[in-house]
Amino acid sequence: MLQQARFERISPNLWNETQCTDRILEKTQKSKSTFSFLKMRFIREASSQSDSPETALGTNVTTNLLGYDRDALTGYFAELGEPSFRASQIMKWMHRRRETRFDEMTDLSKPLRRQLNETAEIRGLEAVSESISVDGTIKWLLRLDDGNCVETVFIPERTRGTLCVSSQVGCTLNCTFCATGRMGYNRNLTAAEIIAQVWHACSRLESTVSKRVVTNIVFMGMGEPFYNCDSMIPAIRLLLDDCSYGFGKRKVTVSTAGVIPGIKRLAEECKVSLAVSLHAPNDELRNELVPINRKYPIADLMKACRGYVASDRRSRVTFEYIMLKGINDSIWHARKLVRILQGVRAKVNLIPYNRVEGLSYERTAQDDIDIFRDILLNSRIMTITRKTRGHDVNAACGQLVGKFHDRTKRSARLAVQ
C-alpha cells in the first residue's frame, strides 16, 4: 500500500489518466497522517520528475525549488543539514525579489550557495506570446518543458488586479460551452508550473509603466483544480505565505465544476474562497451542460457548499452562472435557482456567454440578464453581472485553449463531427 500511494503521488499524469481521482482523494485523506513523514520526499521526487526531465534520466540532478512550499523547503534544507529559517530566506528571494541566481542570495552562506548551484535551480516558464486587450486585459501563452502551453490571464480593474491561473493542460471534464473542454486533456501542472504563472505575471506587470499589481488569484483558467489537488495545495500555501506572496485567504479563489471530495479536502487542508461553476438550476439541464453533475448532483453539491462556509459567518460560496440564450436563462430557471440556493450563503455571478468557435450557444440579451438578476436580488441573493473582459484576445471566461497535444483525442473527435 505504501508503494501504491507513493506511485500515485509521484505520478500526477497517470493519476489523472486513471480517472479515479476522487477515490484517490479520499484515500489520500485517510492516509494523510501515515504518509506525512514521506510527503517532503514525494514532493521532491514529483518535482524532479516533472520539472526536470533530465533528472529522471539521472544525467542532471537539479531540483526546481519554485513550487516548494514552506514545509517542502524546510525538509529540503534539513536534508542539507541547514536550519529551518533557510526556507523563509529563500522564499523571499524567489517570490518577493524574483531572484533566480543563488549567488545573489547574500544572506545564505557561500558553501550553501555553492551547493544549491550544483543541486537546485529556480526556473519559471517561457512566454510564447502576450496579448493585450483593448480593455487592458493581458493574456500570456506560457510554454512548459514538454512543449505544451497553457494560458494565464490578468484582468485589471479600478481597485484590483485579478490573475486567472490554469491548473491543468486542458481539462478532462467536457462542459459543453467551454473552449478548454473541447480541446481535451494532456496532463496536470506541477506546483512549480502553477506558481510560475503568478511569478511571470508579477514580474511582467512590474516592468510595465502602469505598475499594476496582482491583488487576487482565481483558479479559473484551464482545468479542474480539484483534479490536481496535490499540486494546487502547495501552490496555494505559497500564495498565502507571508514570505512569498502573502495573499489573504479571501483573495485566493478556487473554482470547481463541482468535485465534492475536492471541496472537502480544501476545507481541511487550505481553506480559501470557493467558487462553483453551476450554470443550471436542475440536474437534468446541468447533466447536459456540466457532465460531472451526473456524478455529483446538485443536492449533494449544495450540501458540500453549505458545509464549506458553515464555520465562518462572513464567507460565501460564489456560484458562477453562464447566461445561455434560450437554454438556462428563463424566469423559471431564475426561480428554480433561488430555491436550490436556499440555506446556502451564496453570491451569484451571472456571466454573459462569450462565443466559442464551433459552438452554437448564444449570449442572453442584456434585458433578460437584468430580469434574471432582479429575481435573485429580490430573493435577497447577492448577485452581480460580470463584465466581459478580454474578449477581443480570446481571454474571456470559457475561451482559454492553450496549445497542447490532446491525449484524450477529444479535440480530433469533435473536429470531425
Ligand code: SF4
Ligand atoms: S468549464 Fe472548467 S471544468 Fe468545465 S471543461 Fe472548461 S475548464 Fe474544464
